[in-house]
Amino acid sequence: MAAGGPAGGAHSVCMVSDFFYPNMGGVESHVYQLSQCLIERGHKVLVVTHAYGCRKGVRYLTNGLKVYYLPLKVMYNQSTATTLFHSLPLLRYIFVRERVTIVHAHSSFSAMAHDALFHAKTMGLRTVFTDHSLFGFADVSSVLTNKLLTVSLCDTNHIVCVSYTSKENTVLRAALDPRIVSVIPNAVDPTDFTPDPSRRDDSTITIVVVSRLVYRKGIDLLSGIIPELCQKYPELHFLVGGEGPKRIVLEEVRERYQLHDRVRLLGALEHQDVRNVLVQGHIFLNTSLTEAFCMAIVEAASCGLQVVSTRVGGIPEVLPENLIILCEPSVKSLCDGLEKAIAQLRSGTLQSPETVHNKVKTFYTWRNVAERTEKVYDRVADEVVLPMDERLNRLMSHCGPVTGYIFALFAVLNFLFLVFLRWMTPDSIIDVAIDATGPKGAWTKQYFFGKKGRVKEELPSS
Amino acid sequence: MVLKVFFPSCCSSAESGILIGRWISEQNSAVILAVVHFPFIPAQVKQYLSEVQRVTKVSVSVLGSWSNSKQEKEESLSEFLEDLGTIFSHEPWIQISKEGDSNFWSCSTLQKHSNNPKEEEIILVYYDQRKVMLSHLHPPLDTAVSTDHQADDASKLAAIFDTVAKSKILFMTDRYDDGPIKLTHWQSDGVEASIIVELMKQASVPACMLLTFLLSLISGICRSRVLKFWPLSFLWSKLSTCEQLGHRLQHLQVISSDKKAQNQTQLMRKANIFVSLLVDVALGILLMSWLYRKNRIGHLADTLIPVADHVAEELQDLLQWLMGAPAGLKMNRALDQVLGRFFLYHIHLWISYIHLMSPFIEMILWYVGLSACLGLTVALCILSDIIALLTFHIYCFYVYGARLYCLKIYGLSSLWRLFRGKKWNVLRQRVDSCSYDLDQLFIGTLLFTILLFLLPTTALYYLVFTLLRLLVVIVQGLIHLLVDLIDSLPLYSIILRLCRSYRLAAGVKFRVLEQQDGKPLRLLMQINPLSYGSVVQTYRLPTYSCYPKDTWTSLCKKLFLGELIYPWKHKGEKQD
């Protein structure tokens, strides 16, 4: 059943991130899809995140993917508050119970991921970190977060980035050796994003924009492009999906130029509706000002749309030049790019949606991502985890005189806390959880149905 | 499936015969209503049953046989009983037999047409026919919360209660009647008392007609156009006495209407209104008799004027205090003086008004006291209105203070936005930034400064008068609470619950009786009475007054923003 099967033996991986279902977004779907593909390949995978409302405790998802929703307080933007110590008892319990060998943390915005890395290193587990975002260097907040990232990653075994630009960024931010940073792109499920040219209205030209309406996504640029192009092309329509604080800007533009019939603001979209919106358009416009990978343009290309995008972050690496028109992040350049796309569309020199789809669907698949991530795990499994003294040395030498010593002290305190916990409840008396994941696990169909039958028999007596 | 037989406990000593009742096939249960004794002619029984069925709309049929053999069991009888099954075909045919004085009966069913002769388990449930017939089953109030399962159970029980209640006509036949068929079931004993009831019923018809005529006359006058003009209609709506009288008028109309109550709830409502009216009037007459003895009215009038004077004097002192430097607060002296003199002038007006009124007060009170015969509630409402009239000056002060304060608060809030270079966008319901002209900015800031420095003075006046106002409102509120209590308390239902608790059933409980092996399980069905809380909740009479539904936070917010709070009823909200 497992495609290929794990080369270096099965790993027991614990994915840690503040961002997971029921929250929706890029990191969430990455964690979920990667976990599923790894389970399919015969590894044991569990996900640890914080409790979302009444969703707390342990839940099982498809294929027995076990998710721990830990009762930690959310501070800001779904990220938990951190004291660097309070989560150790819970996480230690999980790591021991589940016999975790590799801790894989996701997203540099997630405080819980950094906590888990810290504790895992104290407990002598191997650690992998995936960075999903880009950061600047110029302002105060990024100086602080970059320092924390340096501390968090200086003794992490391996780091994964989603694009080459993201790798360069992470290497600079955390002052890392580039050889322990791998580039594994995100993926898109191509079966979810199939073209459907019948849904298009070919008497008009429709430009689709799907993104959160925030400053970082360049919505201000969009508010300049809309009037510029709508005045030039009377048959042009805009379809904007997404919600956010910048919606008001688009509404003002629409009112000012009386474009109510040509600019439709759809509001927040569910993930399953994105495809239905995409297939209604001819051209996809992405105006992001910064982007590590940009799944949206891959999704749009997979639906057979011509993509016009700003040349920022990792976007130039994502699609080959014949599928994307890259522009500078300015109204004029983006308008030129769109006009080029419109001219191609009118002259019929655009590639048909089917051919585009067939091309794109080979680019990024979750199986491929899982395969490459597995290689990272294999590599990490062979490495040694730094013993405590070397770890302290690394922290002190690598993170600057002040921060280094402070965090070295924290590391020692954390270690003492762990020793205390081990004395309170030794590892030997913590139960080992049943491995429920994957084809080997207890979560098979036979087991499930057998259990169900038994329950049915018991019913009358109860 | 278990077969349940609901057996009336009064039939347990009946002579042998056949069982008639209703078969509820969905629940696989039989509700026995009566026993027909031997001898009878089958054709007559069938005719009788069809007649009953026509009247009651309940599908009554012969369900089985009943044998009560005091002596030894006769072989022939049992055979005969089995044969009966062929005459009155019913599936399944239930046979119950009692031997001697034994408490354990044997039950069996005959399934002639089915091929599986499997013995069905039978449960005998005894029920008190009279209580079940008279009781009214209340569905659980929180049906939305309870699971479907519970709701299902409730509807099952309701079917049984319904069956018994509907076949009331069956039980109306007299014990001493010599009909062609002899039945055993519950029968009422007291025929004598019901003669008086009958007489009263007869008498009530013309009384009701007269009352209806009078009421229509009064309501016609009330609805006449003269009273609808603006100042008058406004006045009516503000006087709680008029409201209360109108409310009672409606009650009387409900009682005297010749329409029959369609269901139990309406019947109970009528009864409740009637009892509460009676109690109200009785209390009112009691009050009146107390008031008019020993010239109490005169004493009251003599004390009322000094009290009003005293209140006015106290207010004057209060204003004098406010015009100084109250509690060491730094007020704007000029504004303080202006406001203080304005209010003092008002009190002066008020005192002269009171003195103008004083010679007539006793007479007014004497006539007004007569209204207590209309009920205690009317008297209380008049009291509330008198309080409102006597504290009219406080109300005026409050309104002036609140309006002034409100104006200041709104002015300050919008000028504060101007101060920060913002404005309120009405269309978008949010604060936008805005570039003002130089002169706009200047005037705005000038006004802002002035208003800000004058705010404490206004706020203090507002605070003091609001506290006074709240005091009056609380007193009035308490009076209205009492009125509402008398108006809405379902006295009849409560008395019923007290004396005949089975009449209001919340559900049933089953008590397991003695048991013997091989004999069917015997249960006694007892009625669970409704709790007092739910009696009040179910039968509470609607009151006319709907107070503004302010939560405490919204009340505090209103007070802070200086919006007026009304003690008198909001007519506007009622229509919403």
Place this chain on the structure above:
Amino acid sequence: WQKVLYERQPFPDNYVDQRFLEELRKNVHARRYRYRAVVFQSGAVVQQLCSVCVFVVTWWYMDAGMLSPQGLFGAALVSSLLGYVLFDAVDSGAGRRESGRTRWADLKSTLVFAAFTYGFSPVLKTLTESISTDTIYAMSALMLLGHLIFFDYGANAAIVSSTLSLNMAIFASVCLASRLPRSLHAFVMVTFAMQIFALWPMLQKKLKAQTPRCYVGVTVLFALAALAGLATVSSVGAVLFASLLLAISCLCPYCLIRLQQLKDNIHGPWDEAEIKEDLSRFLM
């Protein structure tokens, strides 16, 4: 090896190419400042400090009765008229034509302003009677400080709000004016505040744009006048104020330029792109 993600390349995922970090740039947006230019720009701060100083000193004189309201009003009126003429003369009416503001509108504003101030001056007089003088001083100082903080010196920062700045100055002037002995004093004080906090910066801005040399001269003269005025009230205050002005106009620019050399800013494709155009024109 190519820097693309859509092709499978025969290198491991953690392969580091020669071209790694080749797009790294340093100090792309760093501007080299010239000392003279910075000193010139610091003139705006000096001017505003001097305005506040002149205002406070004038109020001091009024409060002490050393300056008659009629005298101040006359002087202010004359300087306002001069300034008004100068305002149009500097750019020969170009700014006025651009904004489309008529002289009638100016006159109307002036009338409205004068009428309101005069009408409210008796109210202003009694406004803060019951409030302690120290409270008023503290409040005025706070408001004048706020005025200096939020004033639009030409920097493009979120904290700048010329409306708030002007309003705070007016508030302070109303507070201070209410302490003066008569209502005419209050009226003249508020008028003077309006001139020095609202009209004077407008003229300055225009001078700065049109005739920089002249602006420098005006600034120096104004600063000297303020210092002289302060010296008559308190010599210690004058010395402190002079050192403050010197620090702002000479020392701070020097520090800025020295620190500028230590700048080490990394740029690359990961940076958030900046929108350089003025997009508000689409909403005009």
